[in-house]
Amino acid sequence: MIAPNKISFNDFSREPPELLLAELEACRRVFSSSRWILSESVADFEQQWATHCRTDYAIGVANGMDALEISLRCLGIGHGDEVITTSLTAFATTLSIVRCGATPVFADIDLRTACIDPASISQHITGSTRAILVVHLYGRAVDLDEIKTLCAVHNLYLLEDCAQAHGALYDGKPVGSYGHLAAWSFYPTKNLGAVGDAGAITTSNPGFNQTARTLRNYGQSDRYHHLEVGLNSRLDELQASLLLQRISYLQAWTELRRSIAYRYWNEISNPLITLLDIPADPLTHVHHLFVLRTPQRLALQNHLLDHGISTLIHYPIPCHLQPALLSIASRTTTLPHTERFSDTCLSLPIHPYMSEEEVTAVIEACNTYH
Numbered sequence: 001m002i003a004p005n006k007i008s009f010n011d012f013s014r015e016p017p018e019l020l021l022a023e024l025e026a027c028r029r030v031f032s033s034s035r036w037i038l039s040e041s042v043a044d045f046e047q048q049w050a051t052h053c054r055t056d057y058a059i060g061v062a063n064g065m066d067a068l069e070i071s072l073r074c075l076g077i078g079h080g081d082e083v084i085t086t087s088l089t090a091f092a093t094t095l096s097i098v099r100c101g102a103t104p105v106f107a108d109i110d111l112r113t114a115c116i117d118p119a120s121i122s123q124h125i126t127g128s129t130r131a132i133l134v135v136h137l138y139g140r141a142v143d144l145d146e147i148k149t150l151c152a153v154h155n156l157y158l159l160e161d162c163a164q165a166h167g168a169l170y171d172g173k174p175v176g177s178y179g180h181l182a183a184w185s186f187y188p189t190k191n192l193g194a195v196g197d198a199g200a201i202t203t204s205n206p207g208f209n210q211t212a213r214t215l216r217n218y219g220q221s222d223r224y225h226h227l228e229v230g231l232n233s234r235l236d237e238l239q240a241s242l243l244l245q246r247i248s249y250l251q252a253w254t255e256l257r258r259s260i261a262y263r264y265w266n267e268i269s270n271p272l273i274t275l276l277d278i279p280a281d282p283l284t285h286v287h288h289l290f291v292l293r294t295p296q297r298l299a300l301q302n303h304l305l306d307h308g309i310s311t312l313i314h315y316p317i318p319c320h321l322q323p324a325l326l327s328i329a330s331r332t333t334t335l336p337h338t339e340r341f342s343d344t345c346l347s348l349p350i351h352p353y354m355s356e357e358e359v360t361a362v363i364e365a366c367n368t369y370h
Contacts, residue, residue, distance in 0.1 A: 006358075008351075022245040023241075026241040042240040045060060045235070045241075058201065059203075059213055060240060063198065064183060068159075070231065071183050077130050083105065084124050085116070085134070086109060088341060089319065091322060102130070108337045113277055115140060138289040138314070140165070141175050141284040160181075163183065163187075166190060181205075185198075217233075218230045218232060273292050297343075310349060311347055
């Protein structure tokens with residue numbers, strides 16, 4: 001058995017030495033260029049990320065939440081509008097809606113996947129609904145066919161939160177290419193992470209592309225000409241240079257995550273632990289997180305810690321129960337599946353540098369829990 005405190009939830013210290021050297025050289029090039037804001041590295045990364053996502057455009061921004069807010073503003077969403085989304089997500093998803101002046105309306109989840117349930121979405125659509133904001137949670141692509149149909153029937157915008165789904169495919173196409181716009185985070189723990197905050201928007205709409213570029217840079221159409229009340233949300237040139245080095249590792253990192261996930265699915269066999277459904281198409285899931293459910297979460301978490309295994313909870317308090325939203329009007333009353341999931345979920349380590357022995361130790365610790 002692995003000694004205590006040896007299996008970290010993430011471990012950046014294990015990244016390849018050659019990647020670190022490439023990143024240092026990339027930083028040196030930026031320093032020597034003396035062009036540190038919206039210059040060549042940002043433009044190069046935007047081009048590569050658009051190609052990766054099979055969209056016409058990618059717009060680098062400061063972080064994932066700004067990517068969401070700017071995307072919503074590109075759609076003209078604001079006061080009096082409602083946006084249907086999931087409550088089981090990082091708070092940034094909800095906060096972006098609130099910051100636009102719109103009202104978040106929460107649909108329930110499918111307990112088998114933890115993703116938003118299209119059947120629940122349909123029950124929340126009203127004349128005030130303007131958009132559906134889907135979250136490809138834990139790295140799993142949402143059922144986009146049903147949701148695209150809902151958007152078409154009700155004339156709604158579709159926005160994708162892809163912060164946890166870098167490289168996931170749906171029906172053979174990358175997530176982030178289905179919605180009118182898609183928002184990405186490159187926070188360090190993401191499947192493709194920067195060394196700090198960073199984000200991007202993808203779209204194939206030229207008008208949204210131009211508006212997003214204007215909004216991220218103070219609302220300027222040209223220097224000192226402000227057409228919009230914008231944000232200061234530019235992807236940093238240094239972070240873009242680092243992402244350019246890291247993107248070439250994404251596919252290999254994804255395959256390593258998949259191999260760990262399938263070992264967990266195939267080898268964890270404790271009746272006290274419920275695993276989410278295995279995707280019918282492996283390519284629809286990139287396993288940003290591996291989340292299980294148990295009615296005895298704290299006891300299991302302590303058991304794993306006693307075996308040196310770090311865990312986290314994603315997410316212990318759903319957005320609709322957060323104190324910050326108590327004064328925000330919403331038609332959402334109860335979300336039984338979401339609340340049940342939040343009370344019982346636990347995330348196992350699944351970073352791409354886990355050894356086979358460490359994966360085995362996690363499995364054995366899960367199976368010996370009683």
